[in-house]
Amino acid sequence: MKIRHLIEIFITAAAVLAFASCAPEKKVSAQSFVFDTYAQLTVSGIGAKEALKEISESFEDMNGAFELCYGTDALSLPENEIYKSCLEKANALSERYGNGVNVTCGALTELWGISTPEPKVPTDEEITDALSTVIYGTEKFLPGTRLDFGSVAKGYACDEAYSILQDTNTDYAVINLSSTILMYGEKPGGEKFRAGITDPLTGKGYMGIIETDAAFISTSGGYERYFEADGIRYCHILDIKTGRPVETDLSSVTVIVPAETPDGGIMSDFLSTLIFTEGTENIGKWLAYEEFEVVAADVNGKIYTDCGGFIPDEGSGYKYE
Amino acid sequence: MNDKNRKLLNIRDTIIIVCIIAVILMCFIIPRLTESTLGEYALITCGGKTAAKLDLDGEGIYTFPEIKGMSFIIDDKRHISVYESDCSDHTCMRTFPISSPGEVIICVPNKVTVEIISELPDENKPDVILR
Numbered sequence: 001m002k003i004r005h006l007i008e009i010f011i012t013a014a015a016v017l018a019f020a021s022c023a024p025e026k027k028v029s030a031q032s033f034v035f036d037t038y039a040q041l042t043v044s045g046i047g048a049k050e051a052l053k054e055i056s057e058s059f060e061d062m063n064g065a066f067e068l069c070y071g072t073d074a075l076s077l078p079e080n081e082i083y084k085s086c087l088e089k090a091n092a093l094s095e096r097y098g099n100g101v102n103v104t105c106g107a108l109t110e111l112w113g114i115s116t117p118e119p120k121v122p123t124d125e126e127i128t129d130a131l132s133t134v135i136y137g138t139e140k141f142l143p144g145t146r147l148d149f150g151s152v153a154k155g156y157a158c159d160e161a162y163s164i165l166q167d168t169n170t171d172y173a174v175i176n177l178s179s180t181i182l183m184y185g186e187k188p189g190g191e192k193f194r195a196g197i198t199d200p201l202t203g204k205g206y207m208g209i210i211e212t213d214a215a216f217i218s219t220s221g222g223y224e225r226y227f228e229a230d231g232i233r234y235c236h237i238l239d240i241k242t243g244r245p246v247e248t249d250l251s252s253v254t255v256i257v258p259a260e261t262p263d264g265g266i267m268s269d270f271l272s273t274l275i276f277t278e279g280t281e282n283i284g285k286w287l288a289y290e291e292f293e294v295v296a297a298d299v300n301g302k303i304y305t306d307c308g309g310f311i312p313d314e315g316s317g318y319k320y321e
Numbered sequence: 322m323n324d325k326n327r328k329l330l331n332i333r334d335t336i337i338i339v340c341i342i343a344v345i346l347m348c349f350i351i352p353r354l355t356e357s358t359l360g361e362y363a364l365i366t367c368g369g370k371t372a373a374k375l376d377l378d379g380e381g382i383y384t385f386p387e388i389k390g391m392s393f394i395i396d397d398k399r400h401i402s403v404y405e406s407d408c409s410d411h412t413c414m415r416t417f418p419i420s421s422p423g424e425v426i427i428c429v430p431n432k433v434t435v436e437i438i439s440e441l442p443d444e445n446k447p448d449v450i451l452r
Binding site for chain 1: 446
């Protein structure tokens with residue numbers, strides 16, 4: 001073989017490699033408004049298109065099932081596997097971690113009307129009536145019991161997305177439902193996923209960034225959804241012990257659950273709300289669990305965390321407790 | 322020796338090499354040159370469709386025919402926020418003004434999003450922002 005041919009082969013190979021490196025990644029994205037938020041889905045891999053279509057369709061189905069519950073007595077709801085399964089999973093979490101989060105509190109949610117055009121502070125009598133419709137564990141629905149999946153729907157949806165991603169040929173994905181996200185698979189080059197936590201005291205910028213392998217991550221806070229009456233700010237998360245919006249000294253709670261954890265999405269969603277409602281008083285108990293990590297900030301800017309991958313933002317002014 | 326060198330790279334080979342080098346340069350250099358000319362802007366969408374791309378240096382109040390009942394304001398610090406909204410919950414109006422790439426304001430009832438976009442590579446930018 002002549003030297004000239006060798007050079008030609010070498011140059012052709014170099015060109016092919018150059019083109020290959022320029023080839024676009026098989027990454028697809030979609031956006032939609034579901035679960036009362038803005039969903040941003042990004043999936044990469046050979047089966048990305050198929051996975052994205054399946055996830056989008058399943059989110060629409062779930063959204064429809066959960067919306068149907070709003071304003072309807074649970075006893076009158078048509079049989080539906082989605083909300084039945086979500087209810088069972090939420091009950092299992094209550095049994096394991098405590099019942100501070102309860103999806104049968106729909107009558108209370110509707111009574112306060114937070115995030116509706118006309119929120120109001122109800123009377124004590126109205127609150128007592130609504131509280132009497134809340135049930136626990138496997139108790140049967142009462143007349144007036146209503147379901148509100150707001151505290152777990154996004155996590156439940158992320159679990160479904162995880163199953164779909166596992167059954168399709170995908171490399172990695174970011175399923176972003178604003179307060180709950182699924183970071184799936186492995187990024188190119190084995191890079192860690194990076195999730196910023198909104199600064200709860202200013203509502204903008206980050207209080208820090210979590211670097212993690214594949215995981216479900218949920219954040220709860222009262223800094224965005226609330227209403228004010230007579231100079232008092234009422235956050236959208238309700239305390240089912242009092243029937244009133246939660247009064248907590250925490251401003252933000254983020255829970256990180258490894259992606260391989262069964263039902264890890266609903267678990268992260270449920271726990272972030274539960275820990276938020278309990279305040280700093282019980283934070284030590286939650287930091288001791290090994291199956292999940294926590295990053296919590298109190299109203300004075302102190303951070304409580306057992307998350308090795310958390311990098312606080314230097315300029316945010318937060319300090320470790 | 323000179324004869325041998327002349328045979329090694331004739332005119333055809335030279336043309337092929339030049340073409341390949343040009344293609345490689347186009348693949349690697351042009352995208353980077355383009356990136357460096359793109360700055361940050363606010364992308365406003367309604368119902369999933371782009372309604373506007375606003376330069377953050379353009380201080381003022383903006384309305385768009387595609388988005389009824391809402392207006393947006395860019396202040397002198399290059400922050401954008403929702404100025405007015407006829408939506409049911411006004412969560413979008415309570416969201417703090419945004420200015421950093423990746424930050425988003427969402428109006429669920431009106432299906433409107435405002436997001437700060439930057440085409441510049443930023444290694445520190447997170448994949449997602451929890452809120």
